[in-house]
Amino acid sequence: MEETLEFPALLRLIDERSTAFRAAIAAAPDLDAQVPTCPEWTLFDLAQHLGEGRRAWAATVAEGPGASARSAPEGPAAPREREALLDWLAASAQHLLDALREAGPDRGCWTWWGASQSPQTCAAVARHQLQEVAVHTYDAQLAAGVPQPLPAEVALDGAEDFLLTCVATTSPWPHKPATVDFHAAEGRSWRLSLSAEGARTTRVTDATPSDASARGTAADLVMVLYGRAALHSLELDGDPHVFALLAAWEPED
Structure with missing residues (x-):
């Protein structure tokens, strides 16, 4: 693929x-x-x-x-x-x-x-x-x-597109810096880094632990990112407070 x-x-x-x-x-x-x-x-x-x-x-x-x-x-x-x-x-x-x-x-x-x-x-x-x-x-x-479910090739591209297009921002993250990983069962992962410089997404290429992570099929990730499914439908790990802060965040730009 x-x-x-x-x-x-x-x-x-x-x-x-x-x-x-x-x-x-x-x-x-x-x-x-x-x-x-x-x-x-x-x-x-x-x-x-x-x-x-x-x-x-x-x-x-x-x-x-x-x-x-x-x-x-x-x-x-x-x-x-x-x-x-x-x-x-x-x-x-x-x-x-x-x-x-x-x-x-x-x-x-x-x-x-x-x-x-x-x-x-x-x-x-x-x-x-x-x-x-x-x-x-x-x-x-x-x-x-x-x-x-969304076809796998659509969903894999969709999860990345959402993180790059709808989440990434130069608006400062108003909390302690944090990282959130999103893992697709099909074998692709992304890291969202939150800091005073904003929110930026990269492909995960190493095993460095994140503050929180969510795992599911790519279709499951897309459904959660677009609000079609609840966050708890994914396999979650790490600090759940980070997800709550992310959900409540309203960047200015």
């Missing part, structure tokens, strides 16, 4: 997860069903969110590095009729994939994660978009009664 997914693989997997999302929408008994992992949304709301988000990111990628904020979604609103909705979702995913292919991986792009460890490039956008689609596919499958 690749250590880091290349751009063509990211696009392939966005397409695959988008197809799986539509399959869940097609299989659901009722589009007004509540989504357990997004309780404020129905399945229709989730589909609307996913489609509009992909259209907005397609427009942002197409606008190029000069964009100062994420662009508004382009095209028609999400239709209520199921078959039309499925066609609209397919078109939304295709708009994103076409924009990313046209731009290429190295082109600059506006992103909201400027202070993180992820670059502001179309490759980084594709990487995070894969996780957006993958996690919401799980949400839709759960609501439709057919939940499936």
Whole structure:
């Protein structure tokens, strides 16, 4: 399995997860069903969110590095009729994939994660978009009664992307410096270092002990990181207070 997914693989997997999302929408008994992992949304709301988000990111990628904020979604609103909705979702995913292919991986792009460890490039956008689609596919499958774990290659890349994009920050850690390790059962580990310089993530390459650690499958880690599962669903070790402080932390940048 690749250590880091290349751009063509990211696009392939966005397409695959988008197809799986539509399959869940097609299989659901009722589009007004509540989504357990997004309780404020129905399945229709989730589909609307996913489609509009992909259209907005397609427009942002197409606008190029000069964009100062994420662009508004382009095209028609999400239709209520199921078959039309499925066609609209397919078109939304295709708009994103076409924009990313046209731009290429190295082109600059506006992103909201400027202070993180992820670059502001179309490759980084594709990487995070894969996780957006993958996690919401799980949400839709759960609501439709057919939940499936994230594919291992998606989950391994997703755990790393979350730690680099959503957790890494230059905002000072307001507590005693600490390290937290995240171990995927598939054989990959990451260390989150928390200090006055912020939060930075690295791959774990030695056996130096951390202050706290969490272990599970890569899919389990992603579900916990995205708030779809409780922390105690993982195998925890070390100081539990560090996890409590991390969960309560609200960085300024």
